[in-house]
Structures are given as C-alpha cells and as structure tokens.
Amino acid sequence: MGCDTRYEIHQNAYIKLVLHALKHKSSAVNGVLLGRPSPAGDAVEVTDSVPLFHSQLGLLPPLEISLIMIEEYYGDKGLSIVGYFHGNERFDDSELGTVPKNIADHIYRYFPQAALLLLDNRKLEALPKSKDRSPVMQLYTKDTSRSWKLVGSDGNNQLTIKEPSANVVLLDYISSEKWKDIIDFDDHLDDISKDWLNEGLFK
Numbered sequence: 001m002g003c004d005t006r007y008e009i010h011q012n013a014y015i016k017l018v019l020h021a022l023k024h025k026s027s028a029v030n031g032v033l034l035g036r037p038s039p040a041g042d043a044v045e046v047t048d049s050v051p052l053f054h055s056q057l058g059l060l061p062p063l064e065i066s067l068i069m070i071e072e073y074y075g076d077k078g079l080s081i082v083g084y085f086h087g088n089e090r091f092d093d094s095e096l097g098t099v100p101k102n103i104a105d106h107i108y109r110y111f112p113q114a115a116l117l118l119l120d121n122r123k124l125e126a127l128p129k130s131k132d133r134s135p136v137m138q139l140y141t142k143d144t145s146r147s148w149k150l151v152g153s154d155g156n157n158q159l160t161i162k163e164p165s166a167n168v169v170l171l172d173y174i175s176s177e178k179w180k181d182i183i184d185f186d187d188h189l190d191d192i193s194k195d196w197l198n199e200g201l202f203k
Contacts (some may be wrong), residue, residue, distance in 0.1 A: 005113045007042040007139065009033070011163040012202055014135060015170050019179040021087035021119050022053035027054045029104065031184070032067070033083035034074050037113060044082050044113050048074070050196065051184035058099045066185040075151040080106055081113035085137070093122045096140060101148055108142055115159070116140040116148055127169060133164050
C-alpha cells in the first residue's frame with residue numbers, strides 16, 4: 001500500500017526534525033510525523049512533527065506517554081500520527097536498525113500508509129554546496145512482504161517538501177544555530193515547563 005503513496009512534508013515539520021538531529025549530533029534521535037491522508041487516499045500530507053528522544057530511544061514507558069500526549073493534542077486539531085523519523089547515532093551509519101523498524105511498525109498498525117524517514121547525513125553535509133531541493137531524508141514504506149523498503153532510490157521521488165526553498169531556510173537556521181532552541185520529549189520529561197510543541201521556534 002505505502003509504496004504507491006506520495007508524501008509531502010511541510011517546511012516547519014521538516015526543519016524541526018533536522019534541527020533536532022543537529023542538536024544531538026552524537027546521539028540517535030527520533031520523532032513522529034503528524035498529518036492526514038489526501039481525500040483520494042493516494043497521498044499523505046505531513047503538516048507538523050514532534051521531536052521525541054535523544055537517549056534511550058527504545059524505552060517503552062516514555063514512548064507510550066509521549067504518543068498518548070501527542071495523539072490527544074493533535075487529534076483535537078484533526079491530525080494523526082502518520083509516520084516516524086529517525087537519525088542514527090553515527091554519521092556514517094545509513095542502515096535502518098531494529099529500533100526505528102519496531103517503532104514504525106507500531107505506527108503502521110494504526111496507519112497503514114505510514115512513512116519511515118531516515119536522516120541522510122551525507123546529503124545534509126553536502127547541502128551548503130548543492131542546489132538540491134529534495135529532503136535530506138530517505139523514505140521507507142512497507143511493501144507487500146510487510147518489510148520496510150527504501151523508496152525513491154530509482155529516481156522516483158515520492159517524498160517532497162511543500163515549500164521549494166525549505167533547504168535554503170534550513171541552512172539559514174543552521175548558520176544561526178537555531179538548533180539550540182529545539183525541545184524534545186526527553187527535555188520535557190526532565191522539566192515539564194519546557195514546551196515539546198516548540199511553538200516559539202519559528203517566531
């Protein structure tokens with residue numbers, strides 16, 4: 001089902017996840033994608049994202065707490081969890097590991113068009129020298145064998161950013177060290193006064 005689906009991610013949702021990974025360069029990071037399927041069912045619009053953790057990514061209790069809070073908040077806005085984002089700990093690691101697969105499997109059970117996005121560090125590093133407008137992420141979806149498969153390696157890009165200039169904006173935020181302002185669920189669970197919604201990030 002997922003292999004035929006197109007995914008369009010909004011600029012702020014995209015940038016939030018990349019900045020989260022940049023803030024915690026020596027750790028694996030993850031987050032969830034929020035959005036809705038298109039009326040025709042052939043596309044998924046990702047309108048927001050929530051950075052989750054930068055330590056103990058596979059621990060179930062904090063993950064379950066965060067997903068419940070996210071679903072309650074965004075459900076009131078007509079959005080649901082439509083995918084998962086993961087950034088590996090090592091810069092040169094481009095493999096999709098067990099932890100992201102397991103968490104994405106959980107989301108897939110509730111949303112069969114779920115996307116799994118893996119940060120492409122090499123593409124991110126090359127960004128200042130390139131004019132590439134495509135996301136610095138690899139798209140994985142479930143195929144008929146129920147395993148996660150890389151999509152778009154054949155040039156068929158099914159993951160796009162809604163705003164064409166998103167990577168230019170991202171580079172601007174990187175140079176101004178905007179990543180320092182990102183708050184994830186780890187931060188919120190340590191200090192509940194910290195806003196996991198990051199509502200002031202782009203103001």
